Amino acid sequence: MKLKNLLFLTILFLFSTGIFSQPTEIVYLSGSDAANTVEWDFFCTDGKNSGEWTKIPVPSNWELQGFGTYNYGHDWRNEEIKLGKEHGLYKHEFETPASWKGKTINIVFDGSMTDTEVKINGKLAGEIHQGAFYRFKYDISKLLNYGKTNLLEVDVAKHSSNESVNRAERQADFWIFGGIFRPVFLEVLPETHMTRTAIDPKADGSFKAFVTLNESKADYTFDVELFDLGGNKVSGNVQAEISKGETENWISGKFENVKEWNVEWPQLYDMKISLKKGNDVLHQVTERIGFRTVELREHDGIYVNGEKVIFKGVCRHSFRPETGRALSDSDHFEDITLMKEMNMNAVRCSHYDPDKRFLDLCDSLGMLVLDEVTGWQDSYDTIIGPKLIKEEILKDENHASVVLWDHGNEGGWDFANEKTYQELDIQKRPVIYPWLLRNGVDTHHYPEFLYAVNRFTHGNAPFMPTEFMHGLYDGGHGAGLNDFWNEYETSPLLAGAFLWVFADEAVLRTDKEGTVYDSDGNHAPDGILGPHQEKEGSFYTIKDIWSPVQISPVTINKQWNGKLFLSNKYIYTNLNKCTYSWKAIKTGFGDTANKVLGQGQAKSPNAEPGETAAVQIDCSNALQNADLFEFTATDYNGNELYTWSWPVVQPEEKAAEILQELEFGNSEISVNESSDAVTVSVSGLEISLSKNDGTLLSVENSNGDVSFTGGPIPVGADSEITGTKWEKDGSGNFIFTVSRKDYPRKITWTLEKSGLLKLEASHLIGWMKDIDYIGISFNYPEEKCTGIKWMGGGPYRVWKNRLKGATLGVWEKEYNNTITGESFNNLVYPEFKGYHGNLYWATLETTESPITIISETPKLYMQLFTPDKPQHVAGGTYPAFPDADISFLYEIPGIGTKFQRAEIMGPNGQKGVYGERRGDENDAIKLWFDFRSN
Incomplete structure (x- = not known):
């Protein structure tokens, strides 16, 4: 065969098989994301660094690059705050090959804030685009110089000439930025396409x-x-x-x-x-x-592939402190990974259309998405609104993860614009209105626990609050979630909930000296995470409550039969797809490490979604000397769903074991009295107690003073002292007794000849209600405390309505003064200060001597100093604390949300009630103190 004919046939074959096919060619003019930018020429018309041509990375928000004016969306209400209405002028040169002539060339903007005028070689590409969060494009085929250099000029106005755009986007409850913040690229298309x-x-x-x-x-x-x-x-x-x-x-x-x-x-x-x-x-x-079928069944629920879906979701802003709304691929991936680590399966894209790359990842990693058109509490008009809804649909319509459209937020809609969804979305996804009962779904925001009069659990429509448990500082989110979720799961109409909000939004202020992170007071520190994705305590509470594997309540002790009942909260997955492991642990004390006495795998049970099945664990031998039992559920991808732990021993059992290790020395105790104090000494330890009320006046060991004083003082109850006395018992131990009229009726100090000091405060008596906290307290200078190691719930602090997520174990942390939602320059987690649950023992590390405290009382809380009060407290986000440094308590308060007090957010947020009948054998507070210099 001649070469010429062979070449012809080869070319014919390539065309017929599609090897010479013509896909859309994408050519970036900007960088592909915030981590991969391209510098363009830039001129800012007002504000910082304005008035001269310079360079700026694209994509970016210009405030974060040192230009213009920072504004939060509420600033328009304050006449004393300047509203930045600057323009950003961009120039960029690019080449177009001669071979492109005859093709269609579109220039595409994935996001530009907000009114954007585009010129190519000095000529307008089309009408000015209005709306900040949407993909728009122009056909510039006839404006290009092929085979030559072309000039792109872009004029971006931070505020729109359309007042409905400003009301929907620029006067919202979030940071208002300017700039080309998502990529700009060329679409190169064949002539017919x-x-x-x-x-x-x-x-x-x-x-x-x-x-x-x-x-x-x-x-x-x-x-x-x-x-x-x-x-x-x-x-x-x-x-x-x-x-x-x-x-x-x-x-x-x-x-x-x-x-x-x-x-x-x-x-x-x-x-x-x-x-x-x-x-x-x-x-x-x-x-x-992805092949999937979405249905909204009236008076029933939202179904995907024939299965009712429960959305376990969070509202998410596209945000990073150093780049604003311009994000990288790794930022998107990190956010979704953290959501899935919390066992979430859904995300609401509040309050605007998300980056396409975020949706790509939701498709591939598995997240249900509520895709939202902007409109915080005001709507686009009926001219701009349909255009932007169309742009949202055209960009996002083929994403499997997008199952619902949100038409604005909290009043940010014009009902007339909804028809655009119906006309353009060929999948006919449900359209919901966040905060309304409309189109068959009730999405009311921030319900109180008892919000059920013809709504939610007592209503007749599928319900899911699209904003829920409004976080602020350390309140909301996990606090109260267990009460709500347990109640909601009793209703077949539960469709889910979306926590507000994913992360604190503290922006780096490039217009201020030093490193200043600004959350605009309490407007933006609402996250489960810090601004750099630091995990707050509620992160683990949510992970526990929303785990798709749940374990029925069980007591585990040395006589336990090894049986756990696992409930399947998945939608599509049998529990036999997951794996389960266990450990029996002997906890360490002091410098002794934990020791695993036994471990193994549990056979995965066969349980379809909605079913409960038992697993049998052969661990009885390992439990005989163990203190803790841990059980871990791992999903089919190898990710931990949750690790639960239970005590095998009671505090008094663990205390007896520790005391046996500590009881060394058997010296005689000397007693000296002054006019107001009794001082007792043994083996280099000297303790002074007040004659009047039995409180510690001073402690001194061979290293010097130990500043643990001022207690025990009853907190949460008024109690009059009726008498004090002291003596040595028959074994030579020193006994000091305080009698009181009310709680605690009797306080007894016992100094043993070993140098260990025991305190017993008799149990609660009588009838009490409206209890925030109750127990006994002491003082210790916070500045002398350097850290703590303890056995109990941890490592994060707890509130009465946020006990889940605190795992029983041995924990250790250094002192920090983190104010959650405020200490953005030094967010150290877990926070050091606050309430800690289920205390077994604790050793305070100090600049003086270590102080070890051992509890014999079950489920005792410890107050470890009082967290500093945030500057802009609102709602129920700063609960009560005893006026003390270290307290040991039967009861602690719950924490509320930005809008609501803890008491109206569920039973566990309500104040405590106590009642006693004569003959009740309730637990006294029994503590041991080791002040000795070891």
């Missing part, structure tokens, strides 16, 4: 697609192929025809043996749609899709 490929893939493998063309000069065919993510073609293909002159068409078909997409098993495919003229492939578009 597809302009839209909207796909509706169903769970059974069927699909329909709506395809539009830019022009129609002949008869064409569409060829639809499906590939798994390994590039393997799924058998079968679908073809359709479109006649000359027609520019839109529907395609439908079905692929067999495809796997459905769901939030737990997010199976994706690439659907390739080829536009062909005869055997020539004119254009190819590949869309990554």
Whole structure:
């Protein structure tokens, strides 16, 4: 065969097989994300560093690059605050190959704040775009100089000339930035091409697609192929025809043996749609899709693939302190990973359309997405609104993760604009209104616990508050969630909830001296995480409550039968897909490390979603000398769902063991009296007690003073002293007794000849209510405390309504003065100060001598100093504390949210009530103190 003929046949084969196909070519003019930027020329018209041409990275928000004026969305209400209404002027040169001539070239902006005018080589690309968070594009084919350099000029106005845009976006409860904050790129398309490929893939493998063309000069065919993510073609293909002159068409078909997409098993495919003229492939578009079916069933719930979905979600702003709303791929990945670590399965994109790359990751990692058009509490008008909704749909319509549209937020809607969703979204996803009962879903925000009169648990519509448990500082989020969730799960209409909000939004102020992170008072420190994704205590509470594996309440002791009952809270997954492991642990004390006495795997139970099954653990031998039992559930991807722990021994058992180790020495105790004190000494330890009330006046060991004094003082109850006395018992130990009229009726100090000091405060008596806290307290200078090691719930502090997530174990942390939601320059977690639960023992590390305290009292709380009060407390976010440094308490308060007191947020947030009958054998507070210099 002649070479010429061979070459011709080869070229013909390549065209016919699609190897010479023409996909859309993407050419970035900016960087691809905030971590990969390109410098453009830049001029800021007002504010910091304005009035001269310089450089700026694109994408970025110009405030974070040192330009313009910082504003929070509420600033418009304050006449004393300057509103930055600067423009940012951009210039950038780029080359276009001569080979592009005859093709369609679109310039695409993924996000620009807010009114954006675009010129190419001095000529307008089209009308000014209004709206900050949306993808828009211009056909600039006729404006380009092919084979030459082209000049792009962009004028970005921070505030819009359209007042509805300003009300919806610029006067909102979030930071207001300016700039081209998402990528800018060119779409290079063949002369005849597809302009839209909207796909509706169903769970059974069927699909329909709506395809539009830019022009129609002949008869064409569409060829639809499906590939798994390994590039393997799924058998079968679908073809359709479109006649000359027609520019839109529907395609439908079905692929067999495809796997459905769901939030737990997010199976994706690439659907390739080829536009062909005869055997020539004119254009190819590949869309990554998931086959799934979304339904809203009236008076029932939201279903995906025939299964009712419970959204365990969070509201998320696109935000980082140093880059504002300009994010990197790794930022998106980190956010989703942290959500999934909390056992969340859903995210609400508040309060604007998200970056496409975020949705790509939600598709592939498995998250249910509420995709939102902006409108904080005011709406776009009926001219701009439909345009922006259209842009939202065209960008996001093929994402499997997007299952619901949010039409604005809290009044930020014009109902007339909803028809745009109905007209354009071929999947006909439900449209909801955050804070309304509308379109069949009740999304009321921030309900009180008893909010159920014809709504929510007592209503007749699926319910899911799209903002819930409003965080502020350390309040909200996990605090109260268990009460709400237990109540909500009693209703078949539960559709889920979305916590407000994912992370604190403290922005780095480049306009201030030093490193200043600003959350605009209490407007933006609402997160479960800090601004750099630091984990607050509620992170672990949510992880516990929303774990898809739940364990029925159980007491584990040395006689335990080894049986746990596991409830399956998944939507699609059998518990036999997960793995389960256990450990029996002997806890260390002092410098002794924990020791694992036994460990193993539990057989995975066969339990479908909604079922409960037992697992049997053969650990009886290991438990005989253990203090703790741990059980870990791990999902099918190897990620920990949660690790639970239970005490095997009671505090008095552990105390007896520790005391046996500590009771060394047997010296005689000397007693000296002064006018107001009794001083007792033994083996280099000297303790002075007040004759009047038995409180510690001073402690001194061979190293010097130990400043642990001023107690025991009853806190939470008034109690009059009726008498004091002291003596040595028959063994030579010193006994000091205080009698009181009310709680505690009797306090007894016992100094043993070993040098150990015991305190017993008799149990609660009588009847009490409205208890914030009750117990006994002491003083110790905070500045002398350097750290703590303890056995109890940890490592984070607890509140009465946020006990879950604090795991029983041996923990250690250094002193810090973190104010959650405020100490942004030095957020050290876990916070040092606050209430700690289920105390067994604790050793305070100090600049003097270590102080060891051992409890024999079950479920005793310890107050470890009082957290500093944030500057802008609101709602119930600063609970009561005893006026003391170190306290030992039967009861502690709950914490509320930004808007609500703890008492109205569920039973565990209510103040305590106590009642006693004569003859009750309630627990006294029994503590041992080791002040000796070891």
